Amino acid sequence: MATAKRRTSKPAASEAAAPSRDDLLRYYREMLLIRRFEEKAGQMYGMGLIGGFCHLYIGQEAVVVGIQNALQPGDSVITSYRDHGHMLACDMDPKGVMAELTGRRGGYSKGKGGSMHMFSREKAFFGGHGIVGAQVPIGTGLGFAHKYKKDGKLNVCYMGDGAVNQGQVYESFNMAALWKLPVIYVIENNKYAMGTAQNRASAGELYMRGSAYGIPGRQVNGMDVLDVKAASDEAVAFVRGGGGPIILEMKTYRYRGHSMSDPAKYRTKEEVNKMRSESDPIDNLKRLLLEKGIADEDSLKAIDRDVKQIVTEAAEFATQSPEPDPSELWTDVLVDA
Secondary structure: OOOOEEOOOOOOOOOOOOOOHHHHHHHHHHHHHHHHHHHHHHHHHHOOOOOOOOOOOOOOHHHHHHHHOOOOOOOEEEOOOOOHHHHHHOOOOHHHHHHHHOOOOOOOOOOOOOOOOOOEOOOOEOOOOOOOOOHHHHHHHHHHHHHHHOOOOOEEEEEEOOHHHOHHHHHHHHHHHHOOOOEEEEEEEOOEEOOEEHHHHOOOOHHHOOHHHOOOEEEEEOOOHHHHHHHHHHHHHHHHHHHOOEEEEEEOOOOOOOOOOOOOOOOOHHHHHHHHHHHOHHHHHHHHHHHOOOOOHHHHHHHHHHHHHHHHHHHHHHHHOOOOOHHHHHOOOOOOO
């Protein structure tokens, strides 16, 4: 486990049980599903079946899988435009997600939201937001709603390392700290905000950005699903116990460009290859499963075949689903409240 770094008041340590055999296999399967789904999305984008922007999550799978496995049903989730992995980790149907990516009627937003703007009220997933940092005040509002309703739930608000420099983030931190809102702010620090290295754009340590408001922060190895899960268990216990908001900075890495239109010339192939060979979250968990005798190569290949079949069926559903009727342009624009 990586050494945890904290700021201001400390969350109470949780005595979470070590992950079971079933837990480890579930983490592996969920990360692999995200990886294979995103690989297929990249292929479909190249074929012209996905329009607009498309931001892939390849390399960052351990973050969302570790966090989501620490939550309870009804806890709300909100994130930015790099969101497909979050949807799948929230148990949204891969068919509905892929159909939305391809702008089809069978998608979660009826084909009108695309890659960056789909939602599932049923799964308490509130987007997918294309404006950098815009999800943070909304996530804070969701935390306020949980506290107002006294439902015992919390919000997980994901953001990138680039979004941390946006002004509305700190307005949100102030409100969340002032009212002790149940929000876990997750900074997915993949080292590059679009094409600018994080250390060239952000002064200081990101997990300490809430210190002026008394918000504790922790830096976590976001390439290790077990580290993420352990840190998330502790953060959830702290927030659900009434401690107020907390920041988790996940040190992670994306293998692809910022979006499908980004050639990623701002970093070397050697850097990417080094991260993939030494820190890949799926490969590292696979080695652990093999070393502990929890699984063998054949059983892991069977999981991969099953996952690939799910993704293939999602792609087929998406391409066979009809496009939205033109009349849909005028629906879901306003809500009577």
